[in-house]
Amino acid sequence: MRRFNFGTVMLVVLILTAFCVLPAGVMAAGKMLKIAIVAPSASNDLAFTQSIVDGINAVKKERPIDLAVTDGTFVVEDAAAAIRDYAKKGYDLVIAHGSQYGGSLKEIAKDFPKTAFAWGTSADTFGLPNVSSYEAASDEGGFVMGMMAAALSKKGSIGVVGPIEVGDAKLFVDGFVAGAKAQNPKIKANVNYIGSFSDVALAAEAARAHMAVGADVLTGTAQMVVGAIGAARSKGVAWFGTQADQTELAPEIVVACQVYKWEVILRQILADMDNGILGGKKYAITLANDGLMIEFNPKYKLPDTVTKIGKKAVMDIKSGKIKPLK
Amino acid sequence: MSDLINTTIIIATVASGIRLATPFLLASLGESIGQRSGVLNLGVDGVMLLGAFAAYYTVLKTGNLFLGIMIGLILGALIGLFYAFITVNLQAQQGVSGIGIYLFGLGMSDLLFQKLVGTPRPIMPFRILHIPLLSDIPIIGEMFFDHSLIVYVAFLLVPLLSLIINRTTYGMNIRAIGENPEAADSLGVSVGGIRYSALIIGNMLAGLAGAALAIELGIFQHNLTNAMGFIAIALVYFGAWRPLGVMAGSLVFGVVAAIVLQCKTLGLIPRSASDLAAMAPAIITILALVVVANRFRQPTALTKPYVRGG
Numbered sequence: 001m002r003r004f005n006f007g008t009v010m011l012v013v014l015i016l017t018a019f020c021v022l023p024a025g026v027m028a029a030g031k032m033l034k035i036a037i038v039a040p041s042a043s044n045d046l047a048f049t050q051s052i053v054d055g056i057n058a059v060k061k062e063r064p065i066d067l068a069v070t071d072g073t074f075v076v077e078d079a080a081a082a083i084r085d086y087a088k089k090g091y092d093l094v095i096a097h098g099s100q101y102g103g104s105l106k107e108i109a110k111d112f113p114k115t116a117f118a119w120g121t122s123a124d125t126f127g128l129p130n131v132s133s134y135e136a137a138s139d140e141g142g143f144v145m146g147m148m149a150a151a152l153s154k155k156g157s158i159g160v161v162g163p164i165e166v167g168d169a170k171l172f173v174d175g176f177v178a179g180a181k182a183q184n185p186k187i188k189a190n191v192n193y194i195g196s197f198s199d200v201a202l203a204a205e206a207a208r209a210h211m212a213v214g215a216d217v218l219t220g221t222a223q224m225v226v227g228a229i230g231a232a233r234s235k236g237v238a239w240f241g242t243q244a245d246q247t248e249l250a251p252e253i254v255v256a257c258q259v260y261k262w263e264v265i266l267r268q269i270l271a272d273m274d275n276g277i278l279g280g281k282k283y284a285i286t287l288a289n290d291g292l293m294i295e296f297n298p299k300y301k302l303p304d305t306v307t308k309i310g311k312k313a314v315m316d317i318k319s320g321k322i323k324p325l326k
Numbered sequence: 327m328s329d330l331i332n333t334t335i336i337i338a339t340v341a342s343g344i345r346l347a348t349p350f351l352l353a354s355l356g357e358s359i360g361q362r363s364g365v366l367n368l369g370v371d372g373v374m375l376l377g378a379f380a381a382y383y384t385v386l387k388t389g390n391l392f393l394g395i396m397i398g399l400i401l402g403a404l405i406g407l408f409y410a411f412i413t414v415n416l417q418a419q420q421g422v423s424g425i426g427i428y429l430f431g432l433g434m435s436d437l438l439f440q441k442l443v444g445t446p447r448p449i450m451p452f453r454i455l456h457i458p459l460l461s462d463i464p465i466i467g468e469m470f471f472d473h474s475l476i477v478y479v480a481f482l483l484v485p486l487l488s489l490i491i492n493r494t495t496y497g498m499n500i501r502a503i504g505e506n507p508e509a510a511d512s513l514g515v516s517v518g519g520i521r522y523s524a525l526i527i528g529n530m531l532a533g534l535a536g537a538a539l540a541i542e543l544g545i546f547q548h549n550l551t552n553a554m555g556f557i558a559i560a561l562v563y564f565g566a567w568r569p570l571g572v573m574a575g576s577l578v579f580g581v582v583a584a585i586v587l588q589c590k591t592l593g594l595i596p597r598s599a600s601d602l603a604a605m606a607p608a609i610i611t612i613l614a615l616v617v618v619a620n621r622f623r624q625p626t627a628l629t630k631p632y633v634r635g636g
Contacts, residue, residue, distance in 0.1 A: 165601075198549060205346055
């Protein structure tokens with residue numbers, strides 16, 4: 001019979017001790033996490049859905065993640081089926097990326113108490129221990145860009161193309177208008193909610209309607225704004241973007257974009273999961289936690305005075321000197 | 327309120343309505359030809375999506391707008407050929423087959439976009455075509471003659487198709503097989519052949535509608551048409567299967583949508599009623615549909631496969 005020498009026995013003991021002593025988080029950081037995203041538009045929409053996919057991909061560089069994405073689920077029933085399916089398949093975290101999915105998620109999450117769910121943009125966890133909510137303080141970037149838009153406008157008229165007046169779209173629009181008014185109380189800030197997140201043609205015509213009444217700076221939010229950007233580009237009208245960097249759509253007119261860095265809160269959610277917390281918490285990306293970033297287009301020749309206004313507004317919001325919607 | 331009657335705004339609103347109406351007009355003209363021959367195609371939106379992607383991708387790769395339009399037309403023709411085979415030769419149930427075409431177009435256009443393009447990338451859109459003399463007429467010129475070539479083509483197709491349907495033997499044959507295919511067959515008219523040609527032409531126009539939309543917007547993304555094809559089918563009923571009626575329906579839809587947009591822009595519609603107002607084009611079109619379409623009857627043989635001696 002072969003005998004183990006003292007060194008081998010000590011090595012085994014040390015390894016076993018390490019497994020017992022190391023915190024759960026460090027252990028879990030090495031484990032492959034299965035994460036699923038269910039989102040309304042395309043994962044490369046340069047807007048809402050792309051922002052969350054980019055966020056997970058950023059975290060993926062730091063820890064092993066097996067990512068599955070079901071995009072294009074504008075129909076809530078389809079999204080609900082996908083959320084339930086991922087939970088059934090044993091995914092560790094299922095992200096329902098759309099405030100419209102809340103009603104379905106509330107019911108589904110109860111059936112899978114060992115699965116972590118995250119949904120946004122919202123601040124409601126339904127009181128469930130396995131549901132986290134997340135939101136973007138998009139009014140902050142909106143406010144900054146509204147100030148810059150008002151300073152940039154020569155005609156004193158700016159236009160906003162919105163989808164439906166809900167969630168972070170409403171926050172952004174309200175923040176943008178508030179920022180513009182703070183910079184120039186006399187500014188004409190017209191807002192047009194087209195009633196759709198997906199009607200690209202209508203978004204283009206909404207942008208044209210703004211330009212027809214004299215707007216010389218435009219912005220908009222949600223995935224249908226690609227149409228509005230095209231319309232603005234055809235007239236050389238300046239554009240401020242949000243949710244993702246939209247510069248590549250029209251480098252000659254995009255001034256700056258508020259970019260969502262969901263990885264900031266995703267890291268927090270995963271760290272909580274490592275510690276056995278599956279939900280019940282609310283998260284938010286803000287300018288202060290670098291979850292929101294104002295990215296300037298280096299190709300756009302923005303007057304220094306306007307750049308300074310934007311950067312100062314960012315600092316003031318971070319320090320709490322400015323509270324956009326208060 | 328004085329803002330609303332500003333000449334510049336009125337011009338912009340009418341021009342916007344015409345632009346919005348164009349893809350509906352092209353698609354519904356095509357669908358009306360198919361229906362006049364007795365075949366319903368609920369897959370218009372899918373054909374539009376495939377035409378839109380094909381044209382977008384062609385322009386993205388070549389920069390040639392004309393080639394993009396041609397590819398949109400050819401793709402529409404191929405789908406028309408396939409749909410004709412299903413409905414004429416295989417005599418499949420038309421409603422279900424059309425939905426199949428729609429789902430295929432929706433999924434395939436998105437799949438191709440994801441695999442071949444990825445992130446939305448802009449393409450060169452149509453340029454405004456200045457028509458000598460006409461474009462220079464004050465107000466009228468800016469409203470009606472300050473558009474891209476495809477808009478003029480769409481509206482010129484209305485009298486052309488009216489002429490073909492009402493004044494040519496081919497048009498008479500289409501109408502005959504849509505009303506009484508047995509009688510037409512007994513007179514030596516090829517029911518299958520005419521239906522094939524009508525569906526090919528109809529789907530070519532749907533493909534053109536999609537191509538026009540993508541190039542006019544200078545972009546493509548998932549479900550670009552946003553169910554325009556289904557509204558185009560409703561507009562065929564609105565227009566009582568006649569090109570002029572279809573044009574009227576498309577214009578009502580487009581101009582009402584443009585008026586609502588402009589009113590929202592000017593703050594004349596309160597934000598609380600914004601979503602309700604967005605439904606106005608559809609509601610007005612449905613109301614008009616009820617009033618207008620009840621006065622006309624649909625082609626008698628619509629949705630009925632033809633079986634000789636059956």
